[in-house]
Amino acid sequence: MSKELLSWYDNNKRSLPWRRDKDPYKIWISEIMLQQTQVTTVIDYFNRFISRYPTVEALANGTEEDVFKLWEGLGYYSRAKNLIRCAYQIVNEHKGVFPKDVEALKQLPGIGPYTAGAIASIAFDLPEPAVDGNVLRVISRLNCLSEPINENKHQMLYKQKTIELMSERPSDFTQAMMELGAMICTPKSPRCSNCPLSERCCSFKQQTQLNYPVKIKKIKQREERVGLAIVVSGQDVMLIKHETTGLLANLWGFPRTTLDDLSKLPFEKQVQNHLEQELDFKPEFSHCMVGKPHVFTHIKWQTILCFFHTDVKISSEIPKVEWVNLSDIDLKALPTALKKQLNIISKEIEEI
The missing domain is CATH 1.10.1670.10 (Helix-hairpin-Helix base-excision DNA repair enzymes (C-terminal))
Structure with missing residues (x-):
């Protein structure tokens, strides 16, 4: 099969500028450009780029602004940024010579398993899959x-x-x-x-x-704006244990509600209403602020932290309520989505 494939390739391969020699630098540039981009589009970009930066040493001495200008229209600009970083590393750590070892290639910025395999096989004729x-x-x-x-x-x-x-x-x-x-x-x-x-x-x-x-x-992710109620009493915060089914089941957390962007009610009022309906509780509102986003498998949360304070520590069994000192909150089974809010919450509670 290999012989039949190679015979076909010898007779039918396209004439592409990066195929004129086995220069690993040119192969690398072409492979990075070809990510998410059609061959016909890449040809002109490749020729202009190689004309401006004919060697890896030249690219290592280039400026990000100039490289970005040459890259303009290709998109995914992180690829262009990694080109300079990678060239600099090859010049300074590998004396301007591309490593032949696939694992060494994968350590370079912007070079993953596929690109490493492509350079190793195409440039160095090594039996590495790309x-x-x-x-x-x-x-x-x-x-x-x-x-x-x-x-x-x-x-x-x-x-x-x-x-x-x-x-x-x-x-x-x-x-x-x-x-x-x-x-x-x-x-x-x-x-x-x-x-x-x-x-x-x-x-x-x-x-x-x-x-x-x-x-x-x-699974297509849906975005939700979620309001978390951070109710503070002295140095303690109120936690509830979520239901046994659904998202974050059986985990401790802050009272939460999905916020409606189209509602006439402001976010803080929507969270207040949730506390009143779920716990028959009306703590005094302080302020709201944007929390850290969190991505689940099928939902992306944009969190809004709404702070309240109270002198009355209510109790409840459904949902179960506990008041926990912030220094002990890590002892509870908190989901990652809420753990990542704790630094913000700690600073705000100190001010409250």
């Missing part, structure tokens, strides 16, 4: 792999299947797999009649190409 979206698609269709490609636990399987095909010419093989995925084994309309591997392809034989690769649908 498994991007194109390669994942090809491998999954060739083998009818139903393991979801967007779950980390399956990444090693896809890497191993890629390595099994890499019998010779790792540099060309890596580029051939990318080319096959980009030009032939496309997501929606694969050109199987032009594929050098179709006769050996499991999904082609079963006519199930479009069933692969398998992806687990990500």
Whole structure:
């Protein structure tokens, strides 16, 4: 299969500026630019960039402002920022020479497992897999792999299947797999009649190409603005134990309510109403402030901390209420979403 793939690549590969030699610097720049960006778009950006910064030493001496200007329009500017950091590190820690070892490459800013594999295989002809979206698609269709490609636990399987095909010419093989995925084994309309591997392809034989690769649908996060009632009495704060079902079940926390941005009532009044309805309790309002956000699997909280004070420590069994000194609050089973608010809360309580 490898020989058939390489023969096809030799006769059909596109002429791309970063393929003219095996300079690891140029391969690195191209791979970073190609993240989230089409090849046709990258070509002009690549040529301008290499013209301005022909070597890693030149880039290490560049300015962030200048690099950002060259990057303008590519987006994801953290990539551009990491380019300078990485170039500086290569020059100062590796004497201007790209390390060949994949693990050493992954220690450089902005270089992850895929980019490290691409540099090692394409530039240094090492049998290291570079498994991007194109390669994942090809491998999954060739083998009818139903393991979801967007779950980390399956990444090693896809890497191993890629390595099994890499019998010779790792540099060309890596580029051939990318080319096959980009030009032939496309997501929606694969050109199987032009594929050098179709006769050996499991999904082609079963006519199930479009069933692969398998992806687990990500749960769409919804955003909620949540009001937390921080009721203070002396050095103690009021905690309630949440219900046995639902979000934060069986954990201690502050009384909370989902805030309605469209309500005519201000946030503090919505939180006051919640305390009155749930606990028949009317502490004196102090002030509200923005807390730290927290992301659950399917919900993103924007928290508003509303502070109250009282001389009366109410008691309740449903929901269960306890008054806890702030210095002892860590002894309670508090969820992370609330623990991360404690520094803010501590400072505010001192002022109250």
